[in-house]
Amino acid sequence: MTAEEALEYIKSHPDGALQSDLWKALKIDSRKCSRIIAKLLKDNLISREVETVDGIRTYRLFYAEKARGRRFDPLLAVDCFEPCAGCIEECMPEHCAKLSEWIFSIVMGVEGEVAIEKVFTEKT
Numbered sequence: 001m002t003a004e005e006a007l008e009y010i011k012s013h014p015d016g017a018l019q020s021d022l023w024k025a026l027k028i029d030s031r032k033c034s035r036i037i038a039k040l041l042k043d044n045l046i047s048r049e050v051e052t053v054d055g056i057r058t059y060r061l062f063y064a065e066k067a068r069g070r071r072f073d074p075l076l077a078v079d080c081f082e083p084c085a086g087c088i089e090e091c092m093p094e095h096c097a098k099l100s101e102w103i104f105s106i107v108m109g110v111e112g113e114v115a116i117e118k119v120f121t122e123k124t
């Protein structure tokens with residue numbers, strides 16, 4: 001399993017591919033998938049948004065088209081979009097996991113994201 005195969009899978013899903021589906025489709029473990037995703041993010045080949053599916057937190061991964069501008073860069077942390085933009089949830093910032101994760105992404109960078117994934121996969 002290579003980053004190129006993961007990128008092809010993501011490219012083939014114009015509406016975005018769930019990370020939780022990616023590692024299953026490519027028959028790799030979630031930890032290895034997280035490392036590949038971190039590399040693709042670092043290379044600016046994909047972007048992602050936090051998504052919850054059946055109560056489980058994952059990411060929707062998008063192929064970063066070259067034509068797409070980077071005008072939203074100020075709202076991105078390690079290619080993770082600022083969660084408050086367009087949010088319609090009842091807001092309690094001090095208890096918001098999405099906001100906490102986004103801030104953690106800013107502080108820790110891609111390596112921090114891999115560390116977070118490692119903690120989540122070890123707990124499950």
Ligand code: SF4
Nearest residue numbers: 083084087091093096
């Ligand atoms: S802090 Fe959380 S609930 Fe509030 S607007 Fe941001 S993402 Fe939405």
